[in-house]
Amino acid sequence: MKVAVLVFPGSNCDFDCVHAVEETMTDGAVERVWHTTEDLTGYDLIIVPGGFSYGDYLRSGAIARFAPVMNAVAKAAEAGVYVLGICNGFQILTEAGLLPGVLRRNTGMKFRCHSSMLRVARPDTAFTSEYKQDELINIPIAHGEGNYYCDDETLAKLQANGQIVFTYDDNPNGSLNDIAGIVNEKGNVLGMMPHPERAVSDLLGSSDGVRMFTSIMKAWRERHANVN
Amino acid sequence: MFKAKVYVTTKANVLDPQGAAVQRALHTMGYGAVEDVRIGKYLEFVLETNDRAQAEADLKKMCEQILSNPVVEDYRYELED
Numbered sequence: 001m002k003v004a005v006l007v008f009p010g011s012n013c014d015f016d017c018v019h020a021v022e023e024t025m026t027d028g029a030v031e032r033v034w035h036t037t038e039d040l041t042g043y044d045l046i047i048v049p050g051g052f053s054y055g056d057y058l059r060s061g062a063i064a065r066f067a068p069v070m071n072a073v074a075k076a077a078e079a080g081v082y083v084l085g086i087c088n089g090f091q092i093l094t095e096a097g098l099l100p101g102v103l104r105r106n107t108g109m110k111f112r113c114h115s116s117m118l119r120v121a122r123p124d125t126a127f128t129s130e131y132k133q134d135e136l137i138n139i140p141i142a143h144g145e146g147n148y149y150c151d152d153e154t155l156a157k158l159q160a161n162g163q164i165v166f167t168y169d170d171n172p173n174g175s176l177n178d179i180a181g182i183v184n185e186k187g188n189v190l191g192m193m194p195h196p197e198r199a200v201s202d203l204l205g206s207s208d209g210v211r212m213f214t215s216i217m218k219a220w221r222e223r224h225a226n227v228n
Numbered sequence: 229m230f231k232a233k234v235y236v237t238t239k240a241n242v243l244d245p246q247g248a249a250v251q252r253a254l255h256t257m258g259y260g261a262v263e264d265v266r267i268g269k270y271l272e273f274v275l276e277t278n279d280r281a282q283a284e285a286d287l288k289k290m291c292e293q294i295l296s297n298p299v300v301e302d303y304r305y306e307l308e309d
Binding site for chain 1: 242243245246249269294295297298299
């Protein structure tokens with residue numbers, strides 16, 4: 001399984017993502033891919049990592065969304081390749097229109113950086129199959145703009161399609177309906193504000209993020225077993 | 229050549245945490261009459277063209293594609309000779 005971790009000027013979680021893939025995905029061959037790359041053919045999972053791409057100028061993710069690599073991400077997403085956007089990656093995916101809604105300034109105006117308990121609302125996605133329904137998992141957050149917002153019509157659609165994958169047990173940022181992570185309609189693009197790549201070792205606080213990566217690996221294996 | 233001035237504001241029905249924080253500060257300072265503080269962005273730039281219609285069409289596209297996010301923001305612009 002080939003994994004790309006995108007790197008924009010200002011990304012700062014890319015090495016953590018590479019480390020998490022190397023630690024958790026036994027079939028994973030992972031590469032950091034610079035934002036000027038125009039072709040992502042051959043990758044099975046594209047991770048858009050956290051950080052402050054382009055200094056978060058204008059809006060978080062607004063400038064990164066026009067980086068050359070993002071056309072390739074859209075093409076890959078269309079083709080069914082798994083795309084995982086974490087934190088700034090989630091912001092970039094919403095700006096790019098690959099996921100609905102927008103991440104706004106936290107209601108408390110504070111940059112929140114601490115452990116957070118997430119509820120797994122959908123364990124039946126390619127990203128979450130190793131979790132149980134309504135399981136509480138410990139995944140840290142670190143953001144100033146994680147306040148998920150969308151209009152009523154979009155929210156109704158997210159609910160009807162079961163696209164809300166993670167919710168906060170204790171909402172840290174004012175997110176609509178406690179939303180912490182959502183998936184696209186097709187189920188292959190997931191965006192979340194919390195950092196599963198920072199939760200792959202009990203020694204560092206939590207290993208609850210491991211199963212996100214093993215879930216993706218399992219989904220990829222199953223898909224390939226079907227093809228062959 | 230035209231000078232473009234673009235104003236990006238938070239939509240009226242969307243909470244603006246920055247504006248709310250500034251409003252609280254103003255109240256603390258004794259300016260109790262202040263209500264509905266909203267914080268937006270102001271951009272200005274020059275468009276090197278003599279075609280006003282084209283400049284305006286481009287400006288509109290820029291506002292919709294990148295300068296504002298239509299989910300939570302409104303924009304307006306002025307185009308000066």
